[in-house]
Amino acid sequence: MSLVCLQFRKLAREGQDRSFTEKEADLMEAHRAKCPRCADYETSMVGSLISLRGSELPIEAAEGYTMRVAKKAWVVCQRDTARYWSPALCGAAVAGLLLIALVQLANRGREVNYFRPTTQDARRYPSLDRDPMLLLDHRLAP
Amino acid sequence: MLESRNIVFSAFDNAAQERAWLARCRQGDLEAMTMLIERHRGRLLRTASNLLRDRFEAEDVTQDAFIKGFRELGKLRDDRAFSGYLYRICVRLCMDRLRSKRPEVIEFDASQPSGGIGVENKVVVEKLLSQLPAELRTTLVLREMEQLSYEEVALAMHVPVGTVRSRLHTARERFRRLWVEAVGEN
Numbered sequence: 391m392s393l394v395c396l397q398f399r400k401l402a403r404e405g406q407d408r409s410f411t412e413k414e415a416d417l418m419e420a421h422r423a424k425c426p427r428c429a430d431y432e433t434s435m436v437g438s439l440i441s442l443r444g445s446e447l448p449i450e451a452a453e454g455y456t457m458r459v460a461k462k463a464w465v466v467c468q469r470d471t472a473r474y475w476s477p478a479l480c481g482a483a484v485a486g487l488l489l490i491a492l493v494q495l496a497n498r499g500r501e502v503n504y505f506r507p508t509t510q511d512a513r514r515y516p517s518l519d520r521d522p523m524l525l526l527d528h529r530l531a532p
Numbered sequence: 533m534l535e536s537r538n539i540v541f542s543a544f545d546n547a548a549q550e551r552a553w554l555a556r557c558r559q560g561d562l563e564a565m566t567m568l569i570e571r572h573r574g575r576l577l578r579t580a581s582n583l584l585r586d587r588f589e590a591e592d593v594t595q596d597a598f599i600k601g602f603r604e605l606g607k608l609r610d611d612r613a614f615s616g617y618l619y620r621i622c623v624r625l626c627m628d629r630l631r632s633k634r635p636e637v638i639e640f641d642a643s644q645p646s647g648g649i650g651v652e653n654k655v656v657v658e659k660l661l662s663q664l665p666a667e668l669r670t671t672l673v674l675r676e677m678e679q680l681s682y683e684e685v686a687l688a689m690h691v692p693v694g695t696v697r698s699r700l701h702t703a704r705e706r707f708r709r710l711w712v713e714a715v716g717e718n
Contacts, residue, residue: 449590
């Protein structure tokens, strides 16, 4: 491939974006007559792009497309706002507080009725499977 | 003279109307969203179907583009740029879809009639485009089918103009070779 062929092909590609100057057009015309391979190259370049441009697909949206998309977008946007989540957040906060209160009550249940004597004179056993008795009882035993 | 003045006023009205719709959209107005979708869906659907060559996939991508666009409306600094902003989102989503697909290797039968402007041509072009990488395909389609300028393609694809130029050169050359192979010419 000669330098002129390279120049011709470069111009053939550039010709898709701009029009040729008079000098360029003369050069193209002269080379086209001389070199059938470059003429074919130009034809295929133009032909392929015409084929591409002519292959647009029809663009009819499905029925109800706009409304469907708008509703979906609206829902997604609403979900992003704090106003949408605020009732749920309040509910979750109340439920959390209730749960903490319940856990506290469950842990402290044993302690509520637990009698702690201030002296060692008498002590009551907290478990129910034994009868309450005084530690001093052994003194009374026979 | 009067007609051109009317066109200018109408464009001004459209822009003002769009800004009003955008303001309402930010407050979560469904009707304003519908109006904006109605106005822009044609262009986005056309671009997406040219890029993806599938009507249903194009509808999906366009829907995603609208949702993403409305969701990130806060990022839009200038309301006048809404159209371009939506377009860029749509092109990027299409490119993501194209990247996730593997390029098809298709063998053509040179004896098959093709190359005409019709259904056959659309099928051939679809097959040829599927063999190009996502970047080259997008550049070629935006420039040749959407008739965007180099600067507009660069903006839509978020690349420098020089990159668009070189990609377009490669894409045209590859597409030409594939086309010659497909239609059985030399």
